Amino acid sequence: MRGVLFVKFSNMTVSSPQARALAGELSVSAVRLARRLRGRHADPNITLSQLSALSTLVREGAMTPGALAGREGVQPPSMTRVIASLSARNLVDRRPHPTDGRQIIVAASASGLALIADEAKASEVWLTQWLAKLSAEELALLGQAVGIMGQLVERPIPRAG
Amino acid sequence: MRGVLFVKFSNMTVSSPQARALAGELSVSAVRLARRLRGRHADPNITLSQLSALSTLVREGAMTPGALAGREGVQPPSMTRVIASLSARNLVDRRPHPTDGRQIIVAASASGLALIADEAKASEVWLTQWLAKLSAEELALLGQAVGIMGQLVERPIPRAG
């Protein structure tokens, strides 16, 4: 057991003080962790936004810019810029849509696939150094939390009051 | 049990395939969650970076800009801008250092304290709507994961590669 890791939240309900604290800390923790992990990759020149979009293309296959923007939770103009930067580095290909002249299809290129594979390999390097002090249980917890975070991202958020 | 939430990571070690996948997903999950939560606050005009710095000042007390930059994991010039924006909204006060004329002391103002309190209250609103579908166990898991994320942020990261 280390520090505050095992603070008991077992009796937490959605309106409990602990749940409220979680809500406040969740945003701040996410931005701090993203800040901390930015640039810590096999290729430090690729940004997390680019990596996120590219990994979605690899995982879910080719799609239109609009669809990718939807999957990533950004507006279409933002995705246009991300795709442009990926395309400039030949990590994605842009193909015309087979039936709709307005749309295009964005697909990970061979280089893009290779980059994602490299990232997966390189992850192990810093993982062993950085996460080595976490116990198997803590790693398991973090793995499950990442799954929950992924589900949360999929869920619509109500406007704050 | 919902979807992939309860995938078993119990046998995960630092060099297992699951751990590698976690390392790759952790960065992307953090940036997506931060993106998702940006602007979802009681005061939608305050940014997550500002909120993060202000909450640190509230939690840990007044400190110098350099110390705050260190706590937040950003460079001093970045913190200068965050402090300037907080100061422009009267959320922090800047006082001269008692003994060292080069330094200043930044402290949360009464308004800053009130804003953090408001955020905590408002969190409950969207929490109940957004996280309502999570079970008590999943909330507990997420709460513990936030704790681990906080500890990870404190830990030095080796260069990738």
Place this chain on the structure above:
DNA sequence: TATTGTTATACTCTATAACTATA
């Protein structure tokens, strides 16, 4: 007329390098 993608514009976050004031 509606939809898709892009361009124009603006603001925030962040960094490095250079500068100012004080120790």
Place this chain on the structure above:
DNA sequence: TATAGTTATAGAGTATAACAATA
């Protein structure tokens, strides 16, 4: 000379509004 903070500058991420091409 060294340190703390700021200013200058630059690049990435994001958004909204306006635009062009196609359906």
